[in-house]
Each structure stands twice: as C-alpha cells, then as structure tokens.
Amino acid sequence: MTTAGIFIMLGSVGTVTCLFSWCIYKVLTTPKETGKIHAVDLHTPDMDQPE
Amino acid sequence: MSAPKEAWSSRLGVILAVAGSAVGLGNFLRFPGLAAQYGGGAFMIAYAVSFLIIGLPIGWAEWAMGRYAGQLGYNSCPGAFASITRSRWAKYAGIIGVMVPVMIYMYYVVIESWCLGYAINFWRGDLAPTAAAASGDIFETFTGSGADGSALAISWKTALPWLVGVFVFNFWLIYRGLSKGIEKMCNLGMPLLIVLAIILLVRVLTLGAPDPARPNDTVAAGLGYLWNPTKVNVVPTDPTSDVKPYEVVGTGGIAEAKATVAASGGRLALQEVGVITQLRNPKLWLSAASQIFFSLSVGFGVIIVYSSYMRKDDDVVLSGLTASSANEFCEVGLGGLISVPAAVAFLGVASVAGQGTFGLGFNVLPLVFAKMPAGAFFGGAFFFMLFLAAVTSSISMLQPGIAFLEEAMNIGRKMSVTVLGFLTCIGSGFVMYFSKDLKALDTIDFWVGTFLIFVLATIQIIIFGWVWGIDKGFAELNQGAAIRVPQFFRIIMKWVCPAFLLTVFAMWFLDSILGFDLVRLQWGAVASYVTDLRSNLAAQLSVAFILIVATFFFLITARSHAFLRAEKGLTKHD
Numbered sequence: 001m002t003t004a005g006i007f008i009m010l011g012s013v014g015t016v017t018c019l020f021s022w023c024i025y026k027v028l029t030t031p032k033e034t035g036k037i038h039a040v041d042l043h044t045p046d047m048d049q050p051e
Numbered sequence: 052m053s054a055p056k057e058a059w060s061s062r063l064g065v066i067l068a069v070a071g072s073a074v075g076l077g078n079f080l081r082f083p084g085l086a087a088q089y090g091g092g093a094f095m096i097a098y099a100v101s102f103l104i105i106g107l108p109i110g111w112a113e114w115a116m117g118r119y120a121g122q123l124g125y126n127s128c129p130g131a132f133a134s135i136t137r138s139r140w141a142k143y144a145g146i147i148g149v150m151v152p153v154m155i156y157m158y159y160v161v162i163e164s165w166c167l168g169y170a171i172n173f174w175r176g177d178l179a180p181t182a183a184a185a186s187g188d189i190f191e192t193f194t195g196s197g198a199d200g201s202a203l204a205i206s207w208k209t210a211l212p213w214l215v216g217v218f219v220f221n222f223w224l225i226y227r228g229l230s231k232g233i234e235k236m237c238n239l240g241m242p243l244l245i246v247l248a249i250i251l252l253v254r255v256l257t258l259g260a261p262d263p264a265r266p267n268d269t270v271a272a273g274l275g276y277l278w279n280p281t282k283v284n285v286v287p288t289d290p291t292s293d294v295k296p297y298e299v300v301g302t303g304g305i306a307e308a309k310a311t312v313a314a315s316g317g318r319l320a321l322q323e324v325g326v327i328t329q330l331r332n333p334k335l336w337l338s339a340a341s342q343i344f345f346s347l348s349v350g351f352g353v354i355i356v357y358s359s360y361m362r363k364d365d366d367v368v369l370s371g372l373t374a375s376s377a378n379e380f381c382e383v384g385l386g387g388l389i390s391v392p393a394a395v396a397f398l399g400v401a402s403v404a405g406q407g408t409f410g411l412g413f414n415v416l417p418l419v420f421a422k423m424p425a426g427a428f429f430g431g432a433f434f435f436m437l438f439l440a441a442v443t444s445s446i447s448m449l450q451p452g453i454a455f456l457e458e459a460m461n462i463g464r465k466m467s468v469t470v471l472g473f474l475t476c477i478g479s480g481f482v483m484y485f486s487k488d489l490k491a492l493d494t495i496d497f498w499v500g501t502f503l504i505f506v507l508a509t510i511q512i513i514i515f516g517w518v519w520g521i522d523k524g525f526a527e528l529n530q531g532a533a534i535r536v537p538q539f540f541r542i543i544m545k546w547v548c549p550a551f552l553l554t555v556f557a558m559w560f561l562d563s564i565l566g567f568d569l570v571r572l573q574w575g576a577v578a579s580y581v582t583d584l585r586s587n588l589a590a591q592l593s594v595a596f597i598l599i600v601a602t603f604f605f606l607i608t609a610r611s612h613a614f615l616r617a618e619k620g621l622t623k624h625d
Binding site: 001002004005006008009012013015016017019020022023024026027028030041042043044045046047048049 | 099275382
C-alpha cells in the first residue's frame with residue numbers, strides 16, 4: 001500500500017466516522033427535535049385504512 | 052430522573068431507526084463489488100465527490116419535494132412530480148420513480164434469499180469452504196450462475212426454496228401491514244450487525260497472507276488495491292497478443308511482475324496508470340454515482356414516497372444527513388474494508404474484478420468465516436443480520452409501487468399489493484431462471500439500478516432547482532429543520548449538481564454507446580452491456596422485460612384522474 005493510498009483510506013474512513021459521530025451528537029443534544037427527526041417509517045398511513 | 056432517561060432512549064431509538072432504514076445489501080455487497088471492479092483510489096475519489104455534490108443534495112431535495120407533495124395529498128412519484136411542476140410531462144417522468152424500486156426489488160429479493168440461505172447453511176454447518184475454488188462452487192450451485200435454470204432445484208443449497216420463502220414473507224408482511232414488527236426487529240439487529248462487522252474487520256485485517264503458496268496475496272495488498280490512487284498493470288507490448296493485462300499490487304507483487312516482464316523478452320511491459328487517467332473513465336464516474344444513489348436510496352423513488360407521509364414541520368435535513376452518514380459509515384468504514392482486502396488475500400488481484408456486482412461477498416466472506424473460531428456461528432449471524440437489513444430495504448422498495456397503484460387506479464391497498472405481487476413474482480422468477488453468469492440480474496442492475504437511477508436523480512434535481520425554483524425549494528427544505536442547510540448548497544443544488552450529472556451522462560454516452568474511448572482519446576469498442584443486447588438472449592429479454600413494465604406503468608399513468616388533478620394544481624381531495 002502506498003503512502004497516497006494510506007492517506008486516501010484514512011481520510012475517507014475518518015471523514016465518514018466523524019460525520020456519523022457528529023450526527024449522533026446533534027440528534028442527542030438538539031433540544032425539542034426528537035419528535036421531528038424521522039427514519040423511513042415502514043408503517044404508512046394507508047395500512048390503517050379500511051378496504 | 053425518568054424524563055431525561057426517556058428522552059435519551061427515545062433519541063437513541065431515532066438513531067437506530069434511521070441507521071436501520073439506511074443500511075442494506077448495497078453497503079456490504081454491492082459497494083465492494085464495484086470498488087473491486089473499478090479498483091483503486093480513483094473510484095473512491097469519484098465516490099466521495101459524488102456523495103458530497105450529488106448524493107446529499109439530491110437526497111435533501113427528494114425529502115423536501117416528497118413532504119410538500121404529501122401536504123397536497125399525493126404519495127406517488129408521478130403524483131408528486133405533477134403536483135410540484137403542474138405540467139403534463141412530469142407525471143410520465145415520475146414513472147421512472149415507480150419502475151426503479153419495483154424492478155430493483157425483483158432482483159434484490161433474490162439476493163436477500165441468498166443471504167437467508169447462506170445464514171441457515173452456515174448454522175447447519177454446511178458452509179465451510181477452505182479454498183477459493185470450493186467457495187466459488189458453492190456460490191455457483193446456490194445461485195445457478197453456471198447455467199440458466201440450474202438454481203430451480205429444491206435443496207438446502209440452492210436459492211429457489213429460500214426465494215419462495217423470502218418472497219412470500221415480504222408480501223405477507225406488506226399485505227397484513229406488519230412491517231412495524233420487522234422494523235423493530237431490525238432496529239435491535241442493527242447494532243449487532245455493526246458489532247459483527249467490526250469483529251469481521253479485525254479478523255480480515257489480521258489475516259496476513261492466508262495462502263503460504265502465494266505470499267504476495269496479502270491483506271495489505273488488498274488495501275492497496277482498494278485505496279492506492281495509482282495502478283500498476285502488466286500489459287502486452289503487442290496489442291494483438293492474447294495475453295490479458297492484469298494489475299499488480301504491493302512491493303512483492305510488483306517485484307515479481309518486474310521479473311516476469313524482464314523474462315518475457317519484450318512481450319510484456321509494466322504500465323503505471325495515474326489517478327487523472329483513471330478519472331477520465333466515465334464508467335467509473337457513472338458507477339460511483341450510481342452506488343451513492345443505490346446505497347442512499349436517492350434517485351430511487353423511495354424517499355419521495357415515504358417523506359410524503361411526514362408532517363409539514365417534521366425535520367428532513369438532520370434526518371437525511373443522519374441516514375446518509377450512517378450508511379456511509381457502514382459502507383466505507385466497514386463494507387469496503389472487509390470484502391475487498393479479504394478477496395485479494397484469498398483470490399488474488401487478478402480474480403477479484405470478475406466477481407460480478409454482488410458476487411464478491413458471497414465468494415469471499417465464507418472463506419473468512421472458515422478461518423475464524425466459531426466461524427459457522429458468526430457467519431450465520433452475519434448473513435442473517437444482512438437478511439434482516441435487506442428485508443426492511445426490500446419492503447421499502449414496494450411502497451412506491453403500492454402508492455402508485457392506489458393513487459393511479461383508485462384501488463385499495465390489498466388490491467394494490469396483489470397486483471404488485473403478481474408483477475414482481477414474474478420479475479423475480481425471470482431473474483432466477485436466467486441465472487447463467489447472473490446475466491439477467493446484472494443487466495437489470497445496470498439499466499435500472501444504474502442508468503435509470505441516474506436519469507431519475509437528474510430529473511429530480513432539475514425539478515427542485517429550476518422548475519420549482521431554488522428559493523422555494525430551499526425554503527421548503529429548511530421548514531422545521533433541526534439544522535439549517537448551509538447556503539453554499541444553493542449553488543451546488545442549482546448549478547453544480549445538474550452540470551455534474553449531465554457531464555457524466557454525456558461522457559458515458561460518448562464512451563459506452565458511441566464507443567469513443569475517453570481514456571485513450573480514440574474510437575474503440577462499445578460497452579459490454581450494450582453489445583450484450585445484440586448477442587445475449589438473457590440480456591435482450593431483460594431489457595424487453597424492462598420495456599414491458601414501463602409500458603404497463605405508462606398506460607396506467609395516462610388514464611389516471613388523480614394525476615390530471617395534480618397537474619392542474621388541485622389537491623387530491625379538492
């Protein structure tokens with residue numbers, strides 16, 4: 001592995017790790033936002049409608 | 052004390068849910084396959100650029116447009132496009148947003164069934180290959196990649212029974228509205244998958260040179276293959292020679308190659324390919340961009356549908372960023388570092404690139420588990436976690452089709468699920484039958500999972516930045532946001548992103564369709580997935596099938612009253 005390869009690897013892995021960590025920090029610390037932050041919710045409203 | 056604890060667990064639950072929905076087969080199976088195919092740091096550079104200037108911005112645009120369309124009562128991609136643009140053409144462009152997830156589901160569920168089959172076979176103790184050839188044989192038998200129709204046998208070690216089980220399971224969950232249960236199960240399984248991946252990563256990084264007879268095939272060489280920006284190839288000096296060029300990596304590999312070249316009497320030469328030369332290959336950019344889209348579910352038609360069910364003041368910015376970063380962490384930090392270095396260590400550089408988009412993980416990971424203590428348990432657990440992650444992804448791929456049929460045909464959910472079940476059953480059966488060299492899977496993955504995703508993403512960002520307008524789009528995006536999108540993304544979303552996509556598309560067209568080699572700047576051969584359309588029956592039928600599905604959706608869209616209302620600017624219930 002060349003020096004440039006090591007640099008690209010550490011840069012890429014480090015960047016995505018820092019970005020994910022920062023997002024976790026923001027979700028955990030931003031006040032009054034938890035209810036507004038969403039994942040893709042697989043249970044969609046049309047599942048509850050009568051046929 | 053109970054309130055903060057509750058808040059803490061609720062917030063952790065949000066992170067797990069976001070990560071669970073973001074992680075799928077693309078991270079651990081498709082990404083390593085593409086990275087190996089276009090091996091080298093150049094692919095990673097194109098990938099990182101694609102993430103920043105197209106993946107993230109188009110993802111945000113999709114969340115914002117979906118949430119806006121949902122307020123007007125439209126949940127399908129054609130309905131969303133028509134209501135935002137208020138033009139007639141947009142609903143037809145939106146058909147791509149239905150085709151992409153539905154057609155990807157057809158082969159995704161096949162790979163999902165491989166994961167379940169591999170998991171159970173690991174736990175039964177039937178999957179412990181000690182050599183690369185044995186692992187390849189298991190994969191060939193399981194998937195039927197040796198001959199068309201050969202996977203249609205019923206046994207523990209063929210894919211058919213697993214596919215039937217997984218297909219029925221998915222539709223049972225959807226039909227009964229039980230997807231919440233699998234979602235919760237996946238949220239619990241997701242941290243376990245990440246822990247297992249870290250254990251696997253440690254094992255891979257400590258493999259060294261697993262075959263003493265090939266001391267140059269090491270994990271370090273594998274890492275170099277994936278990350279080194281400059282490639283070193285052994286090439287024939289006579290272009291008409293039958294000798295195929297091959298890449299060499301690592302000090303030992305290059306020294307051996309130099310000796311081979313010296314002994315060849317001038318028939319072979321060493322060639323260094325710099326990063327700039329590699330970056331002139333449009334297929335590399337197209338593949339890097341498509342992987343970003345595939346993996347983040349951007350340009351997929353999925354986010355726009357699910358965000359249409361959100362409330363007006365729900366956050367889309369931090370939600371989108373957290374999902375993207377969780378996905379990238381699993382993909383780059385774990386998925387890429389496991390499969391490719393292990394593949395080089397076990398199979399050698401020359402064999403890695405020809406594994407097919409999804410095949411690498413299934414050929415290589417069993418070899419790694421075979422060299423671990425309690426490998427059968429860990430192997431089974433890892434593939435089972437992948438299966439769980441895949442179930443949530445595949446279920447999410449069905450909702451765009453369901454919402455489209457409900458909206459366009461004004462039918463109930465169960466009827467919509469039934470129609471979609473019939474259509475995808477035919478598609479998955481088709482992929483399963485034409486299994487030789489995984490040709491149907493690879494063909495649909497290219498034309499839908501790469502090409503159409505790229506087209507849909509381009510249409511979406513043009514609608515967001517130009518038709519809707521960047522001011523309105525940005526205002527909608529920041530509505531209720533937990534963090535604000537930096538202002539420079541206005542320029543990226545309006546100018547850089549469309550220009551980038553159109554440039555890559557033009558380069559790809561020139562290179563792959565017209566046959567102009569942009570690396571050597573001369574006319575050459577057109578791409579294999581184009582020439583396959585002249586000579587390979589499975590590829591021809593795959594493209595014909597894509598066109599049939601497109602026509603079916605077109606006819607439904609053309610007759611829909613809901614989309615007429617959308618293009619007139621009326622809400623669904625006006």
